[in-house]
Amino acid sequence: MADMTAFEEWMQSIQATMEETLSNLLPPSSRVPERLHDAMRYATLDGGKRVRPMLVFASGALFNAPPSALARAGAAVEMIHAYSLVHDDLPCMDNDVLRRGKPTVHIQYDEATALLAGDALQSQAFAVLSRQDIAPERTIEMLQILGDAAGSPGMCGGQAIDLASVGHQLSLEQLEQMHGLKTGALLEASIFLGCLCGRFPSADEAHALKAYANAIGLAFQVVDDILDATADSETLGKTAGKDAADNKPTYVSILGLDKSRALAEKLRLDAHQSLDMFDEKASCLRQLADLIVQRDK
Amino acid sequence: MADMTAFEEWMQSIQATMEETLSNLLPPSSRVPERLHDAMRYATLDGGKRVRPMLVFASGALFNAPPSALARAGAAVEMIHAYSLVHDDLPCMDNDVLRRGKPTVHIQYDEATALLAGDALQSQAFAVLSRQDIAPERTIEMLQILGDAAGSPGMCGGQAIDLASVGHQLSLEQLEQMHGLKTGALLEASIFLGCLCGRFPSADEAHALKAYANAIGLAFQVVDDILDATADSETLGKTAGKDAADNKPTYVSILGLDKSRALAEKLRLDAHQSLDMFDEKASCLRQLADLIVQRDK
Numbered sequence: 001m002a003d004m005t006a007f008e009e010w011m012q013s014i015q016a017t018m019e020e021t022l023s024n025l026l027p028p029s030s031r032v033p034e035r036l037h038d039a040m041r042y043a044t045l046d047g048g049k050r051v052r053p054m055l056v057f058a059s060g061a062l063f064n065a066p067p068s069a070l071a072r073a074g075a076a077v078e079m080i081h082a083y084s085l086v087h088d089d090l091p092c093m094d095n096d097v098l099r100r101g102k103p104t105v106h107i108q109y110d111e112a113t114a115l116l117a118g119d120a121l122q123s124q125a126f127a128v129l130s131r132q133d134i135a136p137e138r139t140i141e142m143l144q145i146l147g148d149a150a151g152s153p154g155m156c157g158g159q160a161i162d163l164a165s166v167g168h169q170l171s172l173e174q175l176e177q178m179h180g181l182k183t184g185a186l187l188e189a190s191i192f193l194g195c196l197c198g199r200f201p202s203a204d205e206a207h208a209l210k211a212y213a214n215a216i217g218l219a220f221q222v223v224d225d226i227l228d229a230t231a232d233s234e235t236l237g238k239t240a241g242k243d244a245a246d247n248k249p250t251y252v253s254i255l256g257l258d259k260s261r262a263l264a265e266k267l268r269l270d271a272h273q274s275l276d277m278f279d280e281k282a283s284c285l286r287q288l289a290d291l292i293v294q295r296d297k
Numbered sequence: 298m299a300d301m302t303a304f305e306e307w308m309q310s311i312q313a314t315m316e317e318t319l320s321n322l323l324p325p326s327s328r329v330p331e332r333l334h335d336a337m338r339y340a341t342l343d344g345g346k347r348v349r350p351m352l353v354f355a356s357g358a359l360f361n362a363p364p365s366a367l368a369r370a371g372a373a374v375e376m377i378h379a380y381s382l383v384h385d386d387l388p389c390m391d392n393d394v395l396r397r398g399k400p401t402v403h404i405q406y407d408e409a410t411a412l413l414a415g416d417a418l419q420s421q422a423f424a425v426l427s428r429q430d431i432a433p434e435r436t437i438e439m440l441q442i443l444g445d446a447a448g449s450p451g452m453c454g455g456q457a458i459d460l461a462s463v464g465h466q467l468s469l470e471q472l473e474q475m476h477g478l479k480t481g482a483l484l485e486a487s488i489f490l491g492c493l494c495g496r497f498p499s500a501d502e503a504h505a506l507k508a509y510a511n512a513i514g515l516a517f518q519v520v521d522d523i524l525d526a527t528a529d530s531e532t533l534g535k536t537a538g539k540d541a542a543d544n545k546p547t548y549v550s551i552l553g554l555d556k557s558r559a560l561a562e563k564l565r566l567d568a569h570q571s572l573d574m575f576d577e578k579a580s581c582l583r584q585l586a587d588l589i590v591q592r593d594k
Contacts, residue, residue: 027449036449036457087416092408111389112460115412119384120453122416126423127444136433143440147424152324152333156417160333163409 007287011054014074018053019045021071022078025128039109039117040124044082047100051220051292052077055190056197058284059209063198069134073142073193076129080150081186083121086114088159122150138196145196149189158182162248170249176218183224184217191285204277211274212285219267219293225250226260231297268293304584308351311371315350316342318368319375322425336406336414337421341379344397348517348589349374352484353491355581356506360495366431370439370490373426377447378483380418383411385456419447435493442493446486455479459545467546473515480521481514488582501574508571509582516564516590522547523557528594565590 004012022044029038053074060070089096089104090111097107106114129146132139148154158181165178191213195201201209229252251260271289275282301309319341326335350371357367386393386401387408394404403411426443429436445451455478462475488510492498498506526549548557568586572579 033449033454033457033461035461036454040449083416087412090412092412113457115384115387115389116453116457116460118416119380119419120449122419123444123448123451123453126440127448130437130440130444136437139437140427140433143427144424147420147427151420151424152330152337152417154420156413156420157330157333160330160410160413160417163413164330164332 007284010284011291014054014057015050017067017071018050018074018078021075025072025075026124035109035113036116036120039105039113040121042108043086043105043117043121044079047102048078048082049295050074050078051288052081052186052190054284054288055187055216056194058282058288059191059194060197061194061284062278062281063195063201065194065198066134069132069197070194072128072132073197074190076125076146077186077190077193079121079125079128080146080155083118083125084150084155084159084186086118086121090114093159093163125150132197134197138200141200142193142196145189145192149185154181154185154189155183158185165249167247168249170254172254175249175251175254179221180214180217183221184214187217187220188213208274208277212271212289215267215271215274216289216292219264219271219289222251222260222264222267223293223295225252226257226264227295227297228252229257264293304581307581308588311351311354312347314364314368315347315371315375318372322369322372323421332406332410333413333417336402336410337418339405340383340402340414340418341376344399345375345379346592347371347375348585349378349483349487351581351585352487353494355579355585356488356491357494358491358581359575359578360492360498362491362495363431366429366494367491369425369429370494371487373422373443374483374487374490376418376422376425377443377452380415380422381447381452381456381483383415383418387411390456390460422447429494431494435497438497439490439493442486442489446482451478451482451486452480455482462546464544465546467551469551472546472548472551476518477511477514480518481511484514484517485510505571505574509568509586512564512568512571513586513589516561516568516586519548519557519561519564520590520592522549523554523561524592524594525549526554561590 023041026041026044027037029041031037056074056077057070085099086105088094089099090106097104102108104114105117109117125146126143129143130139132142150156152160158178161178162182165174170178188210191209192201192206195205195209228250251263255263268289272286275285278285320338323338323341324334326338328334350368353371353374354367382396383402385391386396387403394401399405401411402414406414422443423440426440427436429439447453449457455475458475459479462471467475485507488506489498489503492502492506525547548560552560565586569583572582575582
């Protein structure tokens with residue numbers, strides 16, 4: 001532990017906070033229907049890097065947001081993320097058996113339970129967020145943001161474009177649009193939820209946060225594609241090389257590996273630049289941009 | 298049209314209002330991703346009795362709620378209902394090919410699109426409800442109610458209990474619990490959403506509405522079971538006799554047909570009695586109880 005940086009300690013504390021918060025906000029496995037609740041917990045707890053809650057907390061730090069509100073907002077976002085993974089892994093979607101190094105939910109339980117657990121996690125996310133103990137106007141704004149980011153103007157829309165793209169050549173622009181919805185929308189929502197836990201942002205602040213979100217959202221996907229092409233399944237905790245096998249367009253398939261790496265680095269610098277107006281309170285956001293680009297899984 | 302009662306005219310006007318409201322609140326089929334948006338509209342528009350929005354409006358009438366707020370709340374509830382039907386019909390659940398007289402969504406489109414359309418409809422329901430133009434405190438209460446009613450404390454929980462019950466003998470009490478969650482929770486939510494569009498209910502009013510909701514929720518399911526056992530698929534617009542074929546416990550299988558019919562009638566009278574404290578403003582709620590019990594599809 002002696003050689004941990006302050007940022008690493010911060011990340012560990014967020015992960016611990018999120019594990020505890022999610023565990024408290026999810027129904028216990030002992031409550032009827034037990035199998036559904038067990039599957040919801042299996043899908044959400046004890047796994048994941050918690051990148052989205054980290055964005056909530058890092059953004060909240062800029063706006064002096066209370067930790068309890070950030071933990072609740074982070075839990076809501078993470079429930080949406082967890083539900084999306086459960087449904088993505090289903091046979092009619094990516095048909096994947098491994099996630100975070102464990103059997104996927106429909107393998108561990110069954111398809112119907114996986115479907116329902118994902119559905120119930122989505123409802124729970126909104127139920128949890130609607131119980132924020134902050135000004136009602138900001139809670140409502142958060143619910144609007146999460147609803148849009150999760151639905152067809154965001155994540156579900158990106159998934160649908162992704163589905164339609166299998167076996168087709170996409171332009172770089174189309175690929176960006178798809179990932180902007182599929183991954184970027186929820187990352188951006190996380191950043192704005194963190195902010196709103198503190199106060200409404202000014203127009204300039206909102207503009208800066210949006211630029212930051214765009215940069216890290218794209219960087220996140222470029223790096224995912226690089227890792228899918230270069231890392232092994234054991235390191236990733238999920239099936240590697242799947243995009244190529246599924247003939248899905250990726251940054252690596254369009255740009256090649258070297259140019260993809262250069263793009264990720266450029267986006268990292270863009271993310272830093274977008275935060276120029278903020279002082280050292282933005283240091284966690286800056287370090288998260290570095291982490292997203294420099295991670296190895 | 299000459300022989301329509303005032304109640305029939307009221308129902309038709311709600312159906313027309315809901316069709317228009319839902320059409321406006323759902324993304325157009327021309328918007329990318331077109332196939333997803335088309336499937337969301339297919340699942341929601343031009344079909345269904347709109348019982349839940351009728352409950353929203355009938356309850357709203359008691360509390361002088363503005364029609365625009367009721368239409369929006371009704372649309373949110375109907376989107377949750379529509380999404381649940383899309384997912385229920387999937388091969389891993391009920392594996393049904395016919396709904397409201399039309400091919401189910403996964404037959405008309407494909408399984409992945411049906412999964413995503415259901416997911417996106419759920420998000421959209423919360424996005425729509427979070428944009429209510431009423432006091433923020435009441436909007437937030439509505440979001441809490443809808444989140445709980447849709448999730449594992451409500452509809453999804455009931456579905457999970459239903460899944461676990463296939464091939465098992467349930468007691469009447471267990472059957473009531475299952476349907477109370479699976480169907481009753483969203484019907485009750487509809488009633489409270491209608492109320493909250495006007496104002497917060499008093500404790501006595503909330504108690505009366507809850508008793509009414511319990512009675513019609515159960516009646517709804519008892520009558521569904523009676524119709525499943527006695528009507529043909531053409532009349533129902535969905536596959537009849539499916540519960541018996543799937544060896545699912547029903548009121549008819551536990552009580553028999555005569556006692557099921559007597560129970561439905563008793564619940565209809567209970568529903569009326571629960572509304573005793575209200576004046577003629579509750580007449581639509583009273584007539585909806587009659588309709589739920591006396592319908593033939």
